[in-house]
Amino acid sequence: MSKAEVPRWPQRIHQATAGLLVLVALAVLWGWAADNVRLKSVVSGWPRMVVPTAVCFLLAGIALGLLPLVRESSSVRRRSISFWASQGLSLLVVVMGLSRLLSYALGRDSGIDHLFYMRFSAMAPATAINFILLGTASLLAGRRRGFQLFQVLTLLANLIAWLAFSRFLYGGAPLIPQDTLAVHTSLLFLVWSVALLCSWPEDGLMSLLVSDSAGGLIARKLLFPAMIVPISVGWLRLQGQRAGWYGTEAGLSLFALSNVVTFGILVWITAAALHRSDLSRRNGEWKLLEQLARLDLLRQITQAIGERQDMQSIFQVVLRSLEDDLPIDFGCIALYDRAGMVLTVSNVGVRQAVLADLRHTTIGIDENGFGRSLNGQLIYEPDLDRLTTPFPRQLVQGGLHSGVIVPLMVEDALFGILIAARREWEGFSSSDCEFLKHLGDLMALAAHQAQMYGSLQRAYDDLQSTRQTVMQQERLRAFGQMASGIAHDINNTISPAALYTESLLEMETGLSRQSRRTLQTIQRALNDVSNTLTRLTDLYRQREPQVVSAPIDLNQLVRQTIELTNARWSAMPQQHGIVIRMVTDLAHGIPLIRGLENEIREVLVNLIFNAVDAMPNGGTLTLRTGIAKTSSGKDEPAEMRGVYLEVIDTGVGMDEEARRRCMEPFFTTKGDRGTGLGLVMVQGVMERHSGELEIDSALAKGTTVRLTFTATEAAVSAPAPAAHAGPISKPVRILLVDDDPLLLKPLREVLELDGHDVVTANGGQSGIDAFHAALSQNKPFSIVFTDLGMPYVDGKKVALSIKEAAAATPVILLTGWGYRSGNEDETPANVDLVLSKPTRRGDLRSAVERFSSNTAS
Numbered sequence: 001m002s003k004a005e006v007p008r009w010p011q012r013i014h015q016a017t018a019g020l021l022v023l024v025a026l027a028v029l030w031g032w033a034a035d036n037v038r039l040k041s042v043v044s045g046w047p048r049m050v051v052p053t054a055v056c057f058l059l060a061g062i063a064l065g066l067l068p069l070v071r072e073s074s075s076v077r078r079r080s081i082s083f084w085a086s087q088g089l090s091l092l093v094v095v096m097g098l099s100r101l102l103s104y105a106l107g108r109d110s111g112i113d114h115l116f117y118m119r120f121s122a123m124a125p126a127t128a129i130n131f132i133l134l135g136t137a138s139l140l141a142g143r144r145r146g147f148q149l150f151q152v153l154t155l156l157a158n159l160i161a162w163l164a165f166s167r168f169l170y171g172g173a174p175l176i177p178q179d180t181l182a183v184h185t186s187l188l189f190l191v192w193s194v195a196l197l198c199s200w201p202e203d204g205l206m207s208l209l210v211s212d213s214a215g216g217l218i219a220r221k222l223l224f225p226a227m228i229v230p231i232s233v234g235w236l237r238l239q240g241q242r243a244g245w246y247g248t249e250a251g252l253s254l255f256a257l258s259n260v261v262t263f264g265i266l267v268w269i270t271a272a273a274l275h276r277s278d279l280s281r282r283n284g285e286w287k288l289l290e291q292l293a294r295l296d297l298l299r300q301i302t303q304a305i306g307e308r309q310d311m312q313s314i315f316q317v318v319l320r321s322l323e324d325d326l327p328i329d330f331g332c333i334a335l336y337d338r339a340g341m342v343l344t345v346s347n348v349g350v351r352q353a354v355l356a357d358l359r360h361t362t363i364g365i366d367e368n369g370f371g372r373s374l375n376g377q378l379i380y381e382p383d384l385d386r387l388t389t390p391f392p393r394q395l396v397q398g399g400l401h402s403g404v405i406v407p408l409m410v411e412d413a414l415f416g417i418l419i420a421a422r423r424e425w426e427g428f429s430s431s432d433c434e435f436l437k438h439l440g441d442l443m444a445l446a447a448h449q450a451q452m453y454g455s456l457q458r459a460y461d462d463l464q465s466t467r468q469t470v471m472q473q474e475r476l477r478a479f480g481q482m483a484s485g486i487a488h489d490i491n492n493t494i495s496p497a498a499l500y501t502e503s504l505l506e507m508e509t510g511l512s513r514q515s516r517r518t519l520q521t522i523q524r525a526l527n528d529v530s531n532t533l534t535r536l537t538d539l540y541r542q543r544e545p546q547v548v549s550a551p552i553d554l555n556q557l558v559r560q561t562i563e564l565t566n567a568r569w570s571a572m573p574q575q576h577g578i579v580i581r582m583v584t585d586l587a588h589g590i591p592l593i594r595g596l597e598n599e600i601r602e603v604l605v606n607l608i609f610n611a612v613d614a615m616p617n618g619g620t621l622t623l624r625t626g627i628a629k630t631s632s633g634k635d636e637p638a639e640m641r642g643v644y645l646e647v648i649d650t651g652v653g654m655d656e657e658a659r660r661r662c663m664e665p666f667f668t669t670k671g672d673r674g675t676g677l678g679l680v681m682v683q684g685v686m687e688r689h690s691g692e693l694e695i696d697s698a699l700a701k702g703t704t705v706r707l708t709f710t711a712t713e714a715a716v717s718a719p720a721p722a723a724h725a726g727p728i729s730k731p732v733r734i735l736l737v738d739d740d741p742l743l744l745k746p747l748r749e750v751l752e753l754d755g756h757d758v759v760t761a762n763g764g765q766s767g768i769d770a771f772h773a774a775l776s777q778n779k780p781f782s783i784v785f786t787d788l789g790m791p792y793v794d795g796k797k798v799a800l801s802i803k804e805a806a807a808a809t810p811v812i813l814l815t816g817w818g819y820r821s822g823n824e825d826e827t828p829a830n831v832d833l834v835l836s837k838p839t840r841r842g843d844l845r846s847a848v849e850r851f852s853s854n855t856a857s
């Protein structure tokens with residue numbers, strides 16, 4: 001027991017006794033001085049308290065009064081002064097007692113005690129012994145090592161004093177010879193010994209008496225009656241006997257009876273108190289065990305949660321542990337949808353099979369009285385039967401009668417609830433509720449962490465995919481640049497061949513049929529090469545994003561794209577012996593749509609690639625166009641909604657998850673081969689075109705992707721007129737600039753054959769010089785043809801210089817970089833027309849015809 005917990009009453013007894021000793025001693029001294037018998041002996045005819053005894057009591061009282069100062073004074077100096085003063089006074093008392101005993105032992109006149117007593121009568125030997133005992137006890141008070149001796153001395157003195165005092169109560173000769181003390185002397189010894197015990201309440205007998213344990217309580221209650229009752233009853237018996245009311249035997253029997261009754265009652269009180277304390281101890285123990293079991297359960301659950309990262313399995317493990325170990329008869333978890341203000345049951349325990357189908361049911365938060373959980377309050381319902389709302393009714397039907405609803409909160413917002421129920425009415429104690437509340441907090445924390453882990457993982461995966469995509473794009477870009485360069489070189493190389501073939505076919509009338517057919521085959525082959533190169537550069541060239549939407553013929557776009565992707569669906573699978581059959585089912589006369597042709601082409605390319613990927617063992621790929629009708633009622637005729645384009649494959653199809661997630665960025669089932677961005681792009685393009693995208697897929701059957709576009713009013717445009725040989729215009733003066741003599745020569749010859757006056761320049765700078773020279777000689781050129789790519793001064797610089805000198809002169813750019821002829825959007829500044837290489841004679845003629853008509857030669 002710590003010092004602070006020691007009650008104050010022992011200290012009060014201690015201080016009161018010190019005062020009493022001093023007071024009585026002074027009174028007796030005054031009695032001697034004034035010769036007052038009452039003060040000297042209290043009861044007449046009884047021994048008096050002699051002067052040395054009174055002096056000893058005075059010293060002892062002061063020493064006793066100093067003891068608390070030794071313990072409690074805040075100043076060290078005061079403490080040591082009080083200590084030494086108290087020790088000195090106690091020692092004096094002991095020495096006085098000893099000297100009296102010594103002189104008693106040596107004979108009356110030895111004279112030793114005259115040293116102290118002078119002319120006063122000497123104290124009784126028993127008094128001297130008690131002063132020695134209690135004085136020594138005072139010297140030992142507070143010293144830990146002397147405690148046993150201290151206690152023995154005090155009790156011994158107490159016993160001697162009591163025996164002397166009992167003579168006063170009961171009369172007779174003293175039990176111990178010479179133990180004849182004055183009444184107040186024996187009483188003062190009694191209280192002094194008790195006060196000394198009270199000065200040291202932390203140890204020994206007193207420690208039990210002051211303790212707040214059941215033992216202390218009983219001791220305090222019973223000690224006083226147990227001492228007083230036999231003393232008083234004995235005294236009464238003696239008085240009755242002396243008055244002659246009964247004889248010795250009857251008196252003894254009465255005394256015994258009253259003692260039996262008294263002690264019977266005391267034992268009964270003790271037993272009852274012990275019984276109560278034992279019950280409460282057992283109760284406490286039981287609660288402790290329960291708490292320990294809960295703690296262990298909480299530890300188990302924490303451990304199990306710690307090993308899991310996803311919410312579903314965390315919830316499941318919590319429910320299982322609760323059902324097995326708390327235990328509860330039913331548990332479930334419902335997640336909260338803030339927008340809809342409803343809870344949806346996500347996990348159900350396994351114990352109550354009848355209630356298993358509660359999964360996925362929704363619980364209205366207000367209609368079921370769960371509103372309080374919104375601010376984090378735990379709800380305990382001891383009697384579910386009295387509730388009439390739907391969810392509690394379901395629980396009652398499942399045989400449950402009491403339940404607890406624990407809110408799961410993250411950052412002060414409810415994200416779900418845990419419901420625990422039992423078959424009994426009032427089935428949950430307050431410690432159950434407390435435990436469930438703690439568990440709820442733990443679950444909320446774990447779920448929050450799982451969420452964070454999930455988003456972190458997703459962010460990491462996204463980052464990883466982005467890196468891959470960027471790398472792939474980088475590879476594609478490099479490949480595209482390489483492809484464009486190669487296309488440019490090939491275009492330049494085949495240009496003379498194309499021109500010569502064309503002019504041979506046109507000019508040489510005397511060719512044999514065989515030669516003409518051979519030349520035509522060569523021409524077709526060159527054309528094919530040129531078309532392939534155009535598609536290649538179309539696919540990879542980085543262009544300015546097209547912003548103006550134009551009418552598009554979907555059927556034509558489909559045909560072009562099939563050609564464009566030919567290698568991917570035909571040649572590449574065939575390398576592995578896989579055959580993909582391409583089927584087109586294009587509706588005639590469908591309206592044009594409005595849009596960005598290159599974007600829609602890209603969409604189609606992606607869908608074709610996806611379809612090919614989905615048919616690793618071959619199959620049929622169908623491209624179908626048609627008119628989309630509104631699905632109308634039976635009576636009204638269906639109205640046209642737009643034009644649709646379907647890409648249908650007979651491939652592996654998608655499972656439920658792929659179907660659900662295929663539009664997510666980076667979702668791919670193709671591992672490193674896929675980017676997961678194809679369908680995202682498709683969706684983006686369809687949104688920009690206000691179109692619709694539908695995906696219909698069945699595992700192992702195939703997939704249909706359907707794009708629906710709004711149609712424009714116009715009907716299908718006529719096919720673009722094929723490049724024609726064109727009429728020969730009237731002769732004009734033409735400047736031809738190209739750094740490649742191999743190309744310059746045939747171009748010049750072809751144009752000269754049409755009768756034009758052609759001047760050639762084999763570089764950008766010499767072209768500009770020739771133009772200026774002609775201007776100054778007043779023989780200006782009507783048209784300038786210039787190559788685009790030339791060292792130092794390129795085609796664009798030539799065009800700029802010419803437009804600066806004579807803005808009206810048309811400049812026609814020849815390029816092997818694969819411009820689509822006639823595409824106005826891609827015409828560079830200062831250039832009137834772009835012709836792509838290999839240049840065909842017809843194109844040259846049309847261009848000359850077009851520009852010579854509006855310029856004077």
Ligand code: ADP
Nearest residue numbers: 610614653662668669674675676677678679703
């Ligand atoms: P990627 O082709 O790079 O994987 P996509 O966005 O084009 O990315 O496609 C996403 C996913 O959708 C594919 O990985 C595939 O699982 C699924 N998918 C798309 N088209 C088809 C299809 N025609 N048949 C089966 N699954 C398809």
Ligand code: MG
Nearest residue numbers: 606610678679
């Ligand atoms: Mg794809």
